[in-house]
Amino acid sequence: MIGKALDRVDGPLKATGRAPYAYEHQEAGRPLCGFIAGATIGKGRITRIGTENAESAPGVHLVLTHLNAPEQGPVDESAMDYWRAQPVLARPDIHHFGEPVALVVAETLEQARDAAARVEVGYDTARGRFDLDARQDGVYTPKEVTGGLPADTEVGDFDAGFDAAEVRIDQHYTTPYEFSLPIEPNACLAEPRGESLVLYTSCQIVDAARASVAATLRMDPGQVHVVAPFVGGGFGSKLSIHAETILAAMAARVLGRPVKVALTRQQVFQLVGMRPRSRQRVRLGAERDGRLTAIAHDVLMHTSPETEYAEQTAATTRSLYAAPHRLTGHRLTPLDLPRGADVRAPGEAPGLLAVESAMDELADALGMDPVELRIRNEPALDPERGVPYSDRHLVDCLREGARRFGWENRPAVPARLREGRWLVGYGMSAAIRGHLQAPxxxxxxxxxxxxxxxxxxxxxxxxxxxxxxxxxxxxxxxxxxxxxxxxxxxxxxxxxxxxxxxxxxxxxxxxxxxxxxxxxxxxxxxxxxxxxxxxxxxxxxxxxxxxxxxxxxxxxxxxxxxxxxxxxxxxxxxxxxxHMADDPHYSDYSINSYGAHFAEVGVDADTAEIRLRRMLGVFSVGRVFNPKTTRSQLLGGMIWGVGAALEEEAVVDTRSGAFVNRDLAGYLVPVHADITDVEAVVLESFDGRANVLGGKGVGELGICGSGAAVANAVFNATGIRVRDFPVTLEKLLPGLPPADS
The missing domain is CATH 3.30.365.10 (Aldehyde oxidase/xanthine dehydrogenase, molybdopterin binding domain)
Known part of the structure; x- marks a missing residue:
């Protein structure tokens, strides 16, 4: 049965509405509804909080604030991130805009939301740090980045190798704050049963949710029962549990009744965490034949002063291309914003957006085909670890993708191919994603x-x-x-x-x-x-x-x-x-999934409107368990890459620390009209060192590098290189070639 394109066995349940999600479980009877009131400042301290008007509103059963919330366990930095306590309403301090200041529980959601607006809060406002570009002080090196990887690595002598290179690329790229935004917002229904607690919650790791709630509420983990049979998307946003789960659990225990809390879409932007904004510097040194002699990737991103998060943005560069002289580094700047968090393909998605754009710049400087440049820099061993690859077919992906896409028709000179009012361009990129093994x-x-x-x-x-x-x-x-x-x-x-x-x-x-x-x-x-x-x-x-x-x-x-x-x-x-740390295959081999992306875009010569015309991804993921679900995952990831390249950007009001476009009207993501001809192809392979079944991770590989393929296609169409993502029309308009060029 493994390898067959079996229809989803849970499809009928979902299609008929019988698959229960967190907010929909009926086992607890009719629960009360909670609504979170958030801070309207970005930094400071609560000096006064009035709950009388809220408490007297119709249907209200409870108003929780830091003044009456039960005592909670402290954050244990020695515990794994997702398993840690997540205290809420524990102190009067405000660390970021939207942080919970109260939970109102009422008979209906409408009553709870109305009463939450009646909570009166006075603040002593402090000067917040909200602008990454304006922060020149406080930059530091984390002890490690996500996944326990070293923050910095160095092989050879980068400065000497770069200085001696015949062709050099030294460019800066910026990526914005990005959010997961699954269809199902974070939600929890908490039901007290004596001293125990049943949580119907939207989470990606049940054991982590259980441990985190138990640590926060000072409960025996055996008294916490977590139920999450169906989760409506996660993309990293539900690896940790968040305020809605803690507050629902807390209120249920206080009232002795079931309570459910769901975040609104706007609250998701303030309470769940996001991909940090990054400033990346990529330096490539090469000989005239295209062989890399030096490669460096340095990243600066924001972190919360309260909870450090260091996305492993430069780590992907460590295994991708051969070069004797290498340097990667991560730096953090504390800002008074929600904490950074894992968003689909953390590290690889923003990192490859920069590195694969730089590789395209190098190919242009050399006058070399971008596919050939990548093939020429294929390593025999992992260039930093010095171990063999378990099953690497990146070159096969590149060649097969170029053949299927018709890459030979790519304009060698940018801004030369027109179809009426449209400037047409081709772009490509490589993809790599580390394969992980966990207990x-x-x-x-x-x-x-x-x-x-x-x-x-x-x-x-x-x-x-x-x-x-x-x-x-x-x-x-x-x-x-x-x-x-x-x-x-x-x-x-x-x-x-x-x-x-x-x-x-x-x-x-x-x-x-x-x-x-x-x-x-x-x-x-x-x-x-x-x-x-x-x-x-x-x-x-x-x-x-x-x-x-x-x-x-x-x-x-x-x-x-x-x-x-x-x-x-x-x-x-x-x-x-x-755990992979206990499996010798993961120390003896470099185990990754691979791919190659190809994109064709049209850019309106008058308005700079960008349209994706077609896109192809060719991947090597070991043995495929189900071709139908695998293709779906890869296509979804590729579409995420289109969004990262052209649309997604959360904008911070640097006066208040609030995200000004905190809804799906202002935070743009691709819709059906944006995505036309997209296809994913998987090459046959088997990686027995990854596991006995020979299969590797799929879900995040599709986004890795896909945005760079689109951005590179825009350059090929227009001759304009945008390094501040996303690529939007106002960044193209000033440089568009004249109509008769």
Whole structure:
């Protein structure tokens, strides 16, 4: 079953509205509704808070502020980020605009929202730091960046290598604040049950949500039950739990009644965290033949003074291209803004936007084909770690992509191809994404009727986890998919690291595969040792599980019959995956997924309107579990790249620290009219060093580098290089070539 384009097994539930999301669970009866009141300043301290008008409003049951909120646990910096306490309403201090100052709980959402507007707050306003460009002081080097990677690396002598290079590129690129913005806003329904608490919450890692809530509310983790069977998108925004979950849990315990809280779309911009704005300097030194001799990538980004976040933006550069002299570094500047957070393809998405733009600039300076430049700099070993690659097919992606796209038709000279009023250009980029492995456990239970049940706290954030797990279990036990039931997103199930970092499917499927192997061994031992079985006395080494039947030689018996006789109450086994730090493959090899993006754009010669005409991505991700869900994930990532290149930008009011375009009317993302002919192709491969199934992460690879392909196509169309992303018409208009050029 692995590798088949199986339709989503949870599709009918979602299409008919029967898949319950966090805010929709009915198990708790009719809950009360909470609404968060946020600070209207960006920095300072609450000096007065009046709740009388809110408390007397119709339907109100509770108004929580820092004055009456229960005591909460402190943030433990030694704990892993997503598992830490997340105190809310703990102090009168205001660290950023929109920070919660009160939670109002009422009979209805409308009553709670109306009453929240009646909370009166007085502030002692302090001067905030909101502008990255204006901050010249306070810059520092973090101890490490996300993923435990070193903040800085150095190989060889970059300065000497760069100075000696025949051709040099030294450019600065900026990327804006960006947000995840899944369709389902962050939400939680909290139900108290005696001393325990049930949380129906929108989260990507169930175990992290459980630990974080327990640490915050000073509870035994065993008293916190997290339920998240369906999550309406995450993209990193639900790796940690946020204010809505803590406040719903807190209010439910105070009132002894179920309480649900959901963030509005505008509140998501202030309370969930975002991709930090970055200023990146990329330096490339090369010989005239295009071979890189020196490469440096330096990044400055914002961080919260309260909670450090260092996106690994320059880390991608460490494994991508060969060059003997290398330098990467990350620096942080504290700003009084919401904390930085993982947003889809953290590090790779903004980092490759800069590096792959710089590679295009180098190709232009050399007069060389951008595809050939990249192929010429293909490394034999990981250039910084000095270890071999596990399964690298980047050159194959580049060549196959160029062939399929018709890259030979690309205008060699920018701004030379016209179709009526449209300037037409081609662009491309390479893609790389590190493959990660995290501790994961999956239990597979075989019922007496031959039905298999797969259990894990693993979440499905819309990526198809239910489907690929059903395929693995069906293939592993020789059952049709309809005889496999998947139960996910429950903290009572075996623990995983959930969905994030593109590790979810590979980890969960590998663990399920191992559990099925253990179950097969149990069934064969029972059947081959049972005189009542047709398989008695036969060699289990030749067994084949298919269509619900075990075959050995010419004999066979139904899986259900063996299970019913050997284990009338059912039998089960558990499979596990260990952390990559404990797996020698991850220290002995550089394990990544790869791709190549190609884009064609049209730019209106009069208005500078940019239109994506077509886009192709060719990828190498090891073994594909489901071609249909894989293609969907890659296309979605590619479209994210289009947004990063042309549209997405959250703008800060540097007087208040508020995001001025904090809704989907002002924060632009691609819509159907923006995306026309987009295709993703996956090359056949198998990476046995990544895991026994040979598959690697997919979900974030599609965005890696895709924005640079679009931006490079804009340059090819117009001859204008925009290094301040996104590329918008006001940045192109002044430099557009005249109509007769």
């Amino acid at each position: 994961t456990a999956v239990r597979v239970r075989l019922e007496p009727d031959g039905t298999a049940v797969v259990l894990s706290d693993m979440t499905d954030i819309g990526t198809g986890t239910y489907t690929v797990l059903a395929q693995v279990a069906a293939g592993g036990l020789g059952l049709p998919p309809e005889r496999v039931r998947i139960e996910l997103g429950d903290s009572d199930h075996p623990t995983s690291w959930g969905s994030g970092g593109s590790w979810g499917a590979a980890n969960a499927c590998t663990a399920a595969h191992r559990a099925c192997g253990a179950l097969r061994a149990k069934l064969l031992e029972a059947a081959c040792g049972d005189t009542g079985s047709p398989l008695y006395g036969m060699d289990p080494a030749g067994a084949v599980f298919a269509d619900g039947v075990v075959h050995i030689g010419g004999a066979s018996e139904a899986v259900g019959a063996i299970a019913a006789r050997a284990a009338p109450e059912g039998t089960e086994a558990e499979g596990r995956v260990r």
